[in-house]
Amino acid sequence: MNEGRKVFITGASSGIGLAVATLLCAKGFDVWGTARSVSRLPVLARFHPVVLDLNEPEGMAAAFETAALEAGGFDILINNAGDVVNAPLEALVRNGLRAQMETLFFGPLELIRLALPGMRRRNTGVIVNVTSLAVQFPIPFNAGYSAAKAALSSCSECLRLELTGTGIRVVDVQPGDVATEILRRTRELNTAECDSYEPNLSRSRAAEAGKMEAACLPEKVASLILALLSAGAPPPRVAVGNFFEAKVATLTSRVLSRRMVEKLQRWIYKLS
Numbered sequence: 001m002n003e004g005r006k007v008f009i010t011g012a013s014s015g016i017g018l019a020v021a022t023l024l025c026a027k028g029f030d031v032w033g034t035a036r037s038v039s040r041l042p043v044l045a046r047f048h049p050v051v052l053d054l055n056e057p058e059g060m061a062a063a064f065e066t067a068a069l070e071a072g073g074f075d076i077l078i079n080n081a082g083d084v085v086n087a088p089l090e091a092l093v094r095n096g097l098r099a100q101m102e103t104l105f106f107g108p109l110e111l112i113r114l115a116l117p118g119m120r121r122r123n124t125g126v127i128v129n130v131t132s133l134a135v136q137f138p139i140p141f142n143a144g145y146s147a148a149k150a151a152l153s154s155c156s157e158c159l160r161l162e163l164t165g166t167g168i169r170v171v172d173v174q175p176g177d178v179a180t181e182i183l184r185r186t187r188e189l190n191t192a193e194c195d196s197y198e199p200n201l202s203r204s205r206a207a208e209a210g211k212m213e214a215a216c217l218p219e220k221v222a223s224l225i226l227a228l229l230s231a232g233a234p235p236p237r238v239a240v241g242n243f244f245e246a247k248v249a250t251l252t253s254r255v256l257s258r259r260m261v262e263k264l265q266r267w268i269y270k271l272s
């Protein structure tokens with residue numbers, strides 16, 4: 001059933017993207033997977049390496065078009081690549097916010113724009129946007145990240161409505177903490193403004209690292225994505241993570257007032 005289905009996935013060099021690419025190749029999909037350097041990409045049967053930087057729009061479009069020609073069009077687009085810039089919003093505005101929006105929002109939207117004409121022509125396709133549980137629980141000092149993920153999540157829902165009556169499915173996958181390279185590669189800004197946010201800034205960074213100790217493995221996200229690719233009618237959004245994040249937290253965000261969610265976040269990130 002999966003034999004020959006063509007997938008384009010960003011961020012296939014580590015973490016969730018690598019786990020998804022590895023699983024899909026093993027299941028018979030043909031996978032075109034990206035990274036900014038070819039040397040970070042895996043060597044696997046059915047895997048086609050693509051060099052792509054989400055912060056370079058022209059090169060990104062060219063890389064996608066070349067891969068699409070090679071593949072004869074994509075059945076599946078998985079917007080997965082991402083990174084984090086950690087800083088108070090006040091510092092972030094002039095030091096990385098636009099780049100975060102490019103990586104996590106405008107880049108993925110551009111890939112959707114490039115993938116849709118082929119999917120509409122064939123009246124079939126699946127678009128998976130890997131956002132974050134931060135959509136429901138915005139993270140302090142990760143405002144750019146949280147905002148970009150929320151924007152992509154919102155666009156996923158709009159797109160689902162706009163594609164009503166077609167055979168194209170869109171799913172928003174919202175991971176909680178997943179044991180990948182993301183935390184180690186997070187860029188922590190330490191500009192002059194940062195000092196004014198101490199000790200909360202340091203406490204929240206330590207809390208984020210502590211939370212990662214209970215993180216689930218990227219293979220769990222990969223299994224979920226595999227199941228979603230075969231679902232006739234996937235749900236608009238799915239949370240994935242450890243039991244607390246996937247079940248308790250998502251229920252909490254539905255039933256608690258935003259004031260209570262805020263209290264919970266202050267407690268989790270040790271803000272006072």
Ligand SMILES: NC(=O)c1ccc[n+]([C@@H]2O[C@H](COP(=O)([O-])OP(=O)(O)OC[C@H]3O[C@@H](n4cnc5c(N)ncnc54)[C@H](OP(=O)(O)O)[C@@H]3O)[C@@H](O)[C@H]2O)c1
Pocket residue numbers: 010011012013014015016017034035036037040052053054055080081082083103130131132133174175176177178179180181182183185
């Ligand atoms: N891990 C978590 O706890 C967690 C939680 C919620 C959501 N997520 C989301 O899950 C997705 C995958 O993250 P991960 O945890 O697997 O992180 P990861 O291990 O750090 O992998 C990130 C991937 O994104 C690529 N990437 C980063 N910046 C890029 C850019 N500007 N252009 C192109 N590619 C870029 C990296 O490729 P290079 O080789 O080029 O660096 C790498 O393949 C992200 O969207 C992240 O926000 C993760």
